[in-house]
Amino acid sequence: xxxxxxxxxxxxxxxxxxxxxxxxxxxxxxxxxxxxxxxxxxxxxxxxxxxxxxxxxxxxxxxxxxxxxxxxxxxxxxxxxxxxxxxxxxxxxxxxxxxxxxxxxxxxxxxx
Amino acid sequence: xxxxxxxxxxxxxxxxxxxxxxxxxxxxxxxxxxxxxxxxxxxxxxxxxxxxxxxxxxxxxxxxxxxxxxxxxxxxxxxxxxxxxxxxxxxxxxxxxxxxxxxxxxxxxxxxxxxxxxxxxxxxxxxxxxxxxxxxxxxxxxxxxxxxxxxxxxxxxxxxxxxxxxxxxxxxxxxxxxxxxxxxxxxxxxxxxxxxxxxxxxxxxxxxxxxxxxxxxxxxxxxxxxxxxxxxxxxxxxxxx
Numbered sequence: 001x002x003x004x005x006x007x008x009x010x011x012x013x014x015x016x017x018x019x020x021x022x023x024x025x026x027x028x029x030x031x032x033x034x035x036x037x038x039x040x041x042x043x044x045x046x047x048x049x050x051x052x053x054x055x056x057x058x059x060x061x062x063x064x065x066x067x068x069x070x071x072x073x074x075x076x077x078x079x080x081x082x083x084x085x086x087x088x089x090x091x092x093x094x095x096x097x098x099x100x101x102x103x104x105x106x107x108x109x110x111x112x
Numbered sequence: 113x114x115x116x117x118x119x120x121x122x123x124x125x126x127x128x129x130x131x132x133x134x135x136x137x138x139x140x141x142x143x144x145x146x147x148x149x150x151x152x153x154x155x156x157x158x159x160x161x162x163x164x165x166x167x168x169x170x171x172x173x174x175x176x177x178x179x180x181x182x183x184x185x186x187x188x189x190x191x192x193x194x195x196x197x198x199x200x201x202x203x204x205x206x207x208x209x210x211x212x213x214x215x216x217x218x219x220x221x222x223x224x225x226x227x228x229x230x231x232x233x234x235x236x237x238x239x240x241x242x243x244x245x246x247x248x249x250x251x252x253x254x255x256x257x258x259x260x261x262x263x264x265x266x267x268x269x270x271x272x273x274x275x276x277x278x279x280x281x282x283x284x285x286x287x288x289x290x291x292x293x294x295x296x297x298x299x300x301x302x303x304x305x306x307x308x309x310x311x312x313x314x315x316x317x318x319x320x321x322x323x324x325x326x327x328x329x330x331x332x333x334x335x336x337x338x339x340x341x342x343x344x345x346x347x348x349x350x351x352x353x
Contacts (some may be wrong), residue, residue, distance in 0.1 A: 100276050
């Protein structure tokens with residue numbers, strides 16, 4: 001991970017842009033659109049979008065957030081299995097984290 | 113139509129959301145630490161944004177000093193769904209809600225707050241909505257604070273382990289829906305393929321993370337929406353249930 005070098009001033013500019021865009025997306029339709037969106041294609045794109053976004057953000061990032069790829073892959077598999085059986089968010093997260101913890105521990109022991 | 117405007121009812125509806133947010137934002141707090149961000153900056157992001165995927169996508173752009181255009185476009189695309197929710201929620205407001213009220217009620221419009229709001233048969237008043245949004249907001253902020261602090265004091269191995277939590281939660285959101293909807297499953301498959309291409313094909317791998325999200329997610333949802341458009345309102349209702 002590269003060094004974090006932003007000054008507070010630079011950070012505030014990023015924060016303002018990020019928060020501003022997000023807030024306006026939430027506010028403007030509520031202020032100005034007073035009728036439901038009928039267009040089927042637009043509604044469909046917006047329905048599928050969150051799943052696409054979450055997928056792109058998780059794959060392959062989850063494999064590389066840990067020290068070795070194998071613990072990341074193991075965590076992803078455990079998370080998918082737990083999610084398939086509809087466990088809660090916290091259970092899925094804890095299961096994946098525990099998997100990484102155990103894998104990395106084993107990896108450390110082997111290296112010694 | 114009835115009007116729901118009890119603050120206490122809002123609080124009790126918001127409690128489970130707030131507890132859930134505590135866990136998700138804890139994972140986000142850990143990530144701010146992984147990127148070396150000061151605790152107070154991570155907290156400020158959560159105080160002013162209140163959006164899990166948007167914040168996690170924004171984090172690497174901010175931490176690596178990426179372009180503001182990339183940051184703005186990424187947030188625009190990832191959070192575009194709020195605009196759709198904003199239209200629907202705005203039409204469920206009680207008549208007494210003014211334009212001024214909308215200025216602050218829009219701020220805490222999240223997926224879960226929206227789901228509870230539209231699940232409510234009555235028109236919604238200001239007091240109910242403020243109650244509903246209060247605990248999720250507090251949960252979101254305090255989870256981030258706790259996660260960022262935990263990232264600083266916990267052993268490195270434990271922080272590494274916890275840093276997968278956020279991605280695991282995303283998987284927990286995706287998989288149950290993909291299991292029952294072929295179209296969502298295809299969306300996930302296609303966007304994963306695009307994302308892998310951007311990660312491993314040499315020329316594509318230099319594209320900044322925010323643009324990768326925009327290109328892949330937009331392409332996947334445009335394609336699937338063309339092949340499998342929603343039939344009627346049924347699927348939209350199901351998503352928000």
